[in-house]
Amino acid sequence: MRTLTSTNFSYQKEAGRVTLWVELPEQVKEESTFYLIKNVLAYCRRLNGKFPINRKLK
Amino acid sequence: MKASVEINFEELFSSEPLEGACQLIFTNGSKDYQCKIDPQSFDYYSYNNGLYQCKPYLTTHGTFGLYQRKVELPVVAEKLSFKKGMLSGEMTFKPILPAVQVEIGLKGRNDITEEFALRYPVKVDQRKVGFELPLAFDLNEFEDGMIYDLYVIYNSGELVRTEKVATPKNFKADYARSGKNSFYLIKPYKNNEQLLSLYIKQEKMAVSIVDVIFNKTNGQFSIEGLVDNEAVPVQARAIKIVLKLRDKLGKEQYSFEIAKSLEVSGEIFAGSYPLESLPIHHSYEGGIWDVFIRLQASNHSVADYPVKVVDGYLSKNYHYFVIPESSKKIKPYVTGARGIALYTAANQKKEKLKIALFGSQMITEPFLFTTRTEAVYQVVLQQNLSSMISMTGKPVVWNDKDFKSVNKNDRSMLKQEFEKSFFTDLEQAAPDYLIIDLMNDVVNPLIQFVDSQLLTLSSALVRTSYMFNEESVMDTSDNHMMIMNAMDTFISSLTAVIPAERIILATGRLINDEEKEQIKRNNRVLGMLESYFLSKLPETNVLDLTNTPYRVDAQHQGKSDQEFVQQLNAIVLDKQVTFRSRVEHGNLDQEHQIPGKRH
Structure with a gap:
């Protein structure tokens, strides 16, 4: 499994919000998108409730 | 290059909770990356008006994930009583936000849809709430042996969640007669899982067949019988003969039925029917049509009862009648349960x-x-x-x-x-x-x-x-x-x-x-x-x-497979017996699908 490391992670429980910063490798760059993927997809593993998260590339 | 991601639970999940664990994936379309974070523990954040909770978690690889769950909202019903068809008692709720609307609902156990047969609004402004449900007056869908389960329905405005209702104490109730159909009796009970359910029973009525005559030359099928009303609180008379085509997989299930008129004189009924008029294309090879008699009570309630041949009646060995322009033949027979049925067989071997x-x-x-x-x-x-x-x-x-x-x-x-x-x-x-x-x-x-x-x-x-x-x-x-x-x-x-x-x-x-x-x-x-x-x-x-x-x-896939075969037969075999010939030759009074089934 390929991993990135979060350089700054914060969870604001009262607001129900997570903010994380990551150092992206060179080849990822601007075209990157972010998804939440459900772990066990079984029969329907393809259409997995995958949806983009607000993206802020800096 | 640094990138930041903001995940707002409320924004993401309030209309579509994703129960269980999910992970964050960075991808550029060809390579996926997960994100490592420092080990730490997290508390839940509640959303959707307190019906769901979400928190970050560390996967076994030390990467970032989210875990979501329903907030536990068990409902307990106590002080139950069932008098004059009214179920009353007291329900204990977990605290919920005022924005959440609550209803008590009843749903048929084998109903594959999400529909509730009955719904009663409840105001949950304190922990214990009294309730009174006039079930016997409101329920309108019946079948002998049918079970309804009791639910509490939480509606957050965005989402609907249901919980079954537990009853910890022993609870026994007597049957109450339905106000909508006097042939049916209703009783709440505590089921095997200690939850509250409702049982439907059909009133016992004796519908006896005293004679069956079958003319194999012209396919004329005649029956004679009587309805025994004695010692039954519901006074009823026969109004129709109903033939129901049995599903091969589920013996108690029927996929198609037709109803025809009867001659009635007091408790006695009789009828004569050409078998040619049966919608035979709905019948598969080996198909069995059980004979029922539709009874009507004085208050116009209606229910179908299986017939029984009277004791001492000898099962005759009937011969087949070949249905013209069809590949099938048909004959009456006495079933193992001493009922009357019509059996469909293939007339001759044909190419598959x-x-x-x-x-x-x-x-x-x-x-x-x-x-x-x-x-x-x-x-x-x-x-x-x-x-x-x-x-x-x-x-x-x-x-x-x-x-x-x-x-x-x-x-x-x-x-x-x-x-x-x-x-x-x-x-x-x-x-x-x-x-x-x-x-x-x-x-x-x-x-x-x-x-x-x-x-x-x-x-x-x-x-x-x-x-x-x-x-x-x-x-x-x-x-x-x-x-x-x-x-x-x-x-x-x-x-x-x-x-x-x-x-x-x-x-x-x-x-x-x-x-x-x-x-x-x-x-x-x-x-x-x-x-x-x-x-x-x-x-x-x-x-x-x-x-x-x-x-x-x-x-x-029991139901889906049966439905598949019935529809395939209808598409493919319909070409052999057309609807026109059925209508012209038959004298069908009513012909319809079983409610809840499709053809």
């Missing part, structure tokens, strides 16, 4: 219809598990490890050594998938009908190679030792252009081999107790593909299974 199958297990399973297909149909070609999109791709090199562990059937389907030989094989097999469904295009990912080579990543292919680059696995569900183009190519290759009126598109939907959001999305895409297919090829026959969804988590 040749069927080819292309699609998912939804269309192949009925031929495996439903015995009544064997006599009529022969599967001459089967492909359920491919998909429409991949069959329009270029061939992929097949190497026997990668598929040594695969069974013969799967190997031949996989080989056809690799070599893209379906259309050639279809031409050679020359089936009478081709049945297809598009589910594999929705649920299976594709492996895409360079030069437009495609393979469907089926579970059978995953189990082989065939090696492929995981990075070439793609999700095409959002790529509408690609799907439509593939479908155009597929349809033109198909119609070059088989005419559209010999193609049957099985339209289906998926159902699962988990993964509800995925299923919803799959079904949406599936509906879109089916509509597109039909817009391109409107002469195609449609076998509509959308009302009996395919259960992802079940071993067998």
Whole structure:
């Protein structure tokens, strides 16, 4: 499994919000998108409730 | 280069909770990355008006994930009493926010829809809330032995959640007669799981048959009988004879019924009917039509009762009557339960219809598990490890050594998938009908190679030792252009081999107790593909299974398989007995489907 490391992670429980910063490798760059993927997809593993998260590339 | 991601639970999940664990994936379309975070623990954040909770968590690899769950909201009912058809008591609720609307609902246990038969609003302004439910006056759907379960329905405005109602203490109630149909009795009880349910019982009535006369020359079938009203609180008289076609798999279930008039004189009834007038095309070979008598009470309640032949009545050995212009013959007989039924058999051995199958297990399973297909149909070609999109791709090199562990059937389907030989094989097999469904295009990912080579990543292919680059696995569900183009190519290759009126598109939907959001999305895409297919090829026959969804988590698809066979028979065999001849020759007073079933 390929991993990135979060350089700054914060969870604001009262607001129900997570903010994380990551150092992206060179080849990822601007075209990157972010998804939440459900772990066990079984029969329907393809259409997995995958949806983009607000993206802020800096 | 640094990037930041903000995840707002309320924004993401309030209308679509994703119960269980999920992970954050960074992807550029070809490579996926997960994100490592420092070990720490997190508390839950509640959202959706307190009905759901979510928190970050660390996966076993130390990467970032989210875990969501329903907030536990158990409901306990106590101080129960059931008097004059009114269920009353006190329910204990967990604290909920005022914005959440609460109802008590009743739902039939075998009802596959999400519909509630009854709903009563409840104001939960304190922990314990008294309730009074006039169940016996409000319930309107009955069947002998039917069970309703009691639920509490929470509606947050965005989402609806249900909980069953527990009853810790022993609770015994007497039956109350229904206010809507006096043939039925209702009783709440504590079920095996210590939850509150409702049991429906049909009032016992004796409907006896004293004689059955059958003229095998003209197929005239006559019965005589009586309704014994003595010692029964409901005074009833016979109004109709009802013939119900038994489902072969579920003995207690009926897929079709017709009702005809009776001559009635007091408690005695009689009737005479030409069997030729039966809608025989609905009957499969070996089909059994049970005889019921429809009774009407003085308050106009109606219920169907099975008949019993009187003691000492000798079972006659009836001969078959051959239905003109049909391949079937029929005769009455006395059933093991001493009822009367009509038995349908094939008149003569005939050639089986040749069927080819292309699609998912939804269309192949009925031929495996439903015995009544064997006599009529022969599967001459089967492909359920491919998909429409991949069959329009270029061939992929097949190497026997990668598929040594695969069974013969799967190997031949996989080989056809690799070599893209379906259309050639279809031409050679020359089936009478081709049945297809598009589910594999929705649920299976594709492996895409360079030069437009495609393979469907089926579970059978995953189990082989065939090696492929995981990075070439793609999700095409959002790529509408690609799907439509593939479908155009597929349809033109198909119609070059088989005419559209010999193609049957099985339209289906998926159902699962988990993964509800995925299923919803799959079904949406599936509906879109089916509509597109039909817009391109409107002469195609449609076998509509959308009302009996395919259960992802079940071993067998009882209802869906039965529905499949009934509809297939109707499409294919209807051509032999037309509706016109039935209406002209018959004297059917009423003919209809069983409620909740479709044809």
